[in-house]
Amino acid sequence: MIDQPESNGTTLRDAEPGILAGSAHPLEVDARTAESLKLWVVLSRAQAAVSAHVAADVQRSGLTLTEFAILEALYHRGAMLLGEVQRRILVSSGGITFLVDRLVAKGLVERQECPSDRRARYAALTPDGEALIARIFPGHASMIARAVSTLSAEEQQVAVKLLRRLGRGAVALAREDVNEGG
Amino acid sequence: MIDQPESNGTTLRDAEPGILAGSAHPLEVDARTAESLKLWVVLSRAQAAVSAHVAADVQRSGLTLTEFAILEALYHRGAMLLGEVQRRILVSSGGITFLVDRLVAKGLVERQECPSDRRARYAALTPDGEALIARIFPGHASMIARAVSTLSAEEQQVAVKLLRRLGRGAVALAREDVNEGG
DNA sequence: GTCATGTATCTTAGAACTGAGAAGATCATG
DNA sequence: CATGATCTTCTCAGTTCTAAGATACATGAC
CATH class of the missing domain: 1.10.10.10 (Winged helix-like DNA-binding domain superfamily/Winged helix DNA-binding domain)
Incomplete structure (x- = not known):
C-alpha cells in the first residue's frame, strides 16, 4: 500500500492531466483526444481507489x-x-x-x-x-458494494455496460494488432 | 505482459463472477450486490485491457x-x-x-x-x-484515443463523469475509515 | 511409426515494486 | 531556545510478479 495516506488531503486528487489551461506547455491535442486521455486517467484512478479497499479487506484474511x-x-x-x-x-x-x-x-x-x-x-x-x-x-461482497456505493444502482448499470464494452473493445483491438503485426 | 495472448480466443472473456446461474454454489448475494461485484470486475478488466495497450506503446520507447x-x-x-x-x-x-x-x-x-x-x-x-x-x-495520446474508441465521444464523457465520481467516492470512504478506525 | 508443431506447466533470473524504519530538516509550543 | 511532533527523502530487505527457456506431453501430417 502507498504510505502517507492522507498527508495534506490531496492524495488521489483529481487528475487534470495538465493538458488544460495553466499548463507549462501549449495544448498539444484536440478536445476529443483530451477527453480520451482523461478517460484513461479517471479509469486508472477509480480502479486504484476501489482496489485499495478490496486489498485492505482481503489482507485481513492474510x-x-x-x-x-x-x-x-x-x-x-x-x-x-x-x-x-x-x-x-x-x-x-x-x-x-x-x-x-x-x-x-x-x-x-x-x-x-x-x-x-x-x-x-x-x-x-x-x-x-x-x-x-x-x-x-x-x-x-458487501464491502465492495459499499466501496462503489457513490454511484446509484442505475448509474452502476450504466457504468457496467460502458466498461464492459470498453474492455472488450480494447482486447479486440489488441488482437487485431497482433494479427496484423505478426 | 501475459503470455499466451490468444490461445483459444477466450482471454479476457467476460467476467460472469460465477454468482449467476450455473454456479457450483447457490446465490449468495442479492441482485444489487451482484451488480456492484460485476462493476468491480469490469472496471478492473477494462483498466487492464487499456493498460496493456498503453504499456506496449510506452515500452517501445524503453x-x-x-x-x-x-x-x-x-x-x-x-x-x-x-x-x-x-x-x-x-x-x-x-x-x-x-x-x-x-x-x-x-x-x-x-x-x-x-x-x-x-x-x-x-x-x-x-x-x-x-x-x-x-x-x-x-x-x-492518439494511441490512447484509439484504445478507448469503442466508446463514442458522448459515451466517453458519461464514463468520465461516472468514474471520476466513483474514484472520488472510494477515496473519501477510505479516509473516513482511517479517521474512524485510527 | 515418426517428425514437426503446438500446448501446459514449471524453473530460473531478475525486474519492479512495497513497507518499515533511519536520518536529517522543519515547525509548533512553551 | 529546547523539545517533541511532523515532514521529506533515502536505504534496504523482502515480496510479488514477469519473461524466457526447459521439460514433458499431445496432436496431426506424412
Missing part, C-alpha cells in the same frame, strides 16, 4: 488480492486447469505456478492430475480453502 | 508505464517535489526514490535542491527528457 481472486474463481466455478485460472486472473504462466504453490503451502488449494491430459493440472480448493472463502466472501 | 507517468507529469506541470510526484502517480516513498534514480541514470530527469526546504528535492526534466516526452507524447 491473502493478497491475486490469491483471493484464485480462491473466488475456484469457489464459484469449481476446479479449473491452471491455464484456465491463469487467463481468468490475468497473470503470467510463471505467476500462476508461483501463486498456486503459495496457496498449496497455505493448505487452501491442491493440485489434481488431469486424466485426459498428463501435461495439465487442476487447481481445486481444499476443505480449508473452501471454508475460508465461504466465510469471507459475503463480507467481501 | 520506458515502463510508471516512468512514463513521471515524465508526463513533469512535462505538463513542470518541476515537482518528489513527494508531489509520488502522490500523483501513486507509488510508495521508496518507489519514487527508486524510479527517479532510474530516470536520472537514463539521463532524462535530474534532482534539484529546494531553496525553501532543505529536506525536499525537485524532480525536473533534463533537455533529453523533455525532448523524449515531447517526441512520443502525441503518438501516445
Whole structure:
C-alpha cells in the first residue's frame, strides 16, 4: 500500500492531466483526444481507489488480492486447469505456478492430475480453502458494494455496460494488432 | 505482459463472477450486490485491457508505464517535489526514490535542491527528457484515443463523469475509515 | 511409426515494486 | 531556545510478479 495516506488531503486528487489551461506547455491535442486521455486517467484512478479497499479487506484474511481472486474463481466455478485460472486472473504462466504453490503451502488449494491430459493440472480448493472463502466472501461482497456505493444502482448499470464494452473493445483491438503485426 | 495472448480466443472473456446461474454454489448475494461485484470486475478488466495497450506503446520507447507517468507529469506541470510526484502517480516513498534514480541514470530527469526546504528535492526534466516526452507524447495520446474508441465521444464523457465520481467516492470512504478506525 | 508443431506447466533470473524504519530538516509550543 | 511532533527523502530487505527457456506431453501430417 502507498504510505502517507492522507498527508495534506490531496492524495488521489483529481487528475487534470495538465493538458488544460495553466499548463507549462501549449495544448498539444484536440478536445476529443483530451477527453480520451482523461478517460484513461479517471479509469486508472477509480480502479486504484476501489482496489485499495478490496486489498485492505482481503489482507485481513492474510491473502493478497491475486490469491483471493484464485480462491473466488475456484469457489464459484469449481476446479479449473491452471491455464484456465491463469487467463481468468490475468497473470503470467510463471505467476500462476508461483501463486498456486503459495496457496498449496497455505493448505487452501491442491493440485489434481488431469486424466485426459498428463501435461495439465487442476487447481481445486481444499476443505480449508473452501471454508475460508465461504466465510469471507459475503463480507467481501458487501464491502465492495459499499466501496462503489457513490454511484446509484442505475448509474452502476450504466457504468457496467460502458466498461464492459470498453474492455472488450480494447482486447479486440489488441488482437487485431497482433494479427496484423505478426 | 501475459503470455499466451490468444490461445483459444477466450482471454479476457467476460467476467460472469460465477454468482449467476450455473454456479457450483447457490446465490449468495442479492441482485444489487451482484451488480456492484460485476462493476468491480469490469472496471478492473477494462483498466487492464487499456493498460496493456498503453504499456506496449510506452515500452517501445524503453520506458515502463510508471516512468512514463513521471515524465508526463513533469512535462505538463513542470518541476515537482518528489513527494508531489509520488502522490500523483501513486507509488510508495521508496518507489519514487527508486524510479527517479532510474530516470536520472537514463539521463532524462535530474534532482534539484529546494531553496525553501532543505529536506525536499525537485524532480525536473533534463533537455533529453523533455525532448523524449515531447517526441512520443502525441503518438501516445492518439494511441490512447484509439484504445478507448469503442466508446463514442458522448459515451466517453458519461464514463468520465461516472468514474471520476466513483474514484472520488472510494477515496473519501477510505479516509473516513482511517479517521474512524485510527 | 515418426517428425514437426503446438500446448501446459514449471524453473530460473531478475525486474519492479512495497513497507518499515533511519536520518536529517522543519515547525509548533512553551 | 529546547523539545517533541511532523515532514521529506533515502536505504534496504523482502515480496510479488514477469519473461524466457526447459521439460514433458499431445496432436496431426506424412
